[in-house]
Amino acid sequence: MHGNGKKTFRHRQPCKHLQLYFHDIIYNGKNAENATSAIVAAPEWANRTILADQNHFGDLVVFDDPITLDNNLHSTPVGRAQG
Secondary structure (H helix, E strand, C coil): CCCCCCCCCCCCCCCCCCCCEECCCECCCCCCCCCCEEEEECCCCCCCCCCCHHHHCCCEEEEEEEEECCCCCCCCCCEEEEC
């Protein structure tokens, strides 16, 4: 406070750049302990533990990925991306 009893506020600039890292580890049939996503539906000709060939067309994947402030998977998560 100033001597006149009024509070002064410092003008802050809005944050215009936000950089976050999603860490997506797809289940491959052997990594159940650390997988963050898995194929739940695929075309009849596809394998449900390996992404389909040719741009993964027809795969339906669910995920629960940690989000961090750097590209280190072991950093403290600041959120989760789910879908």
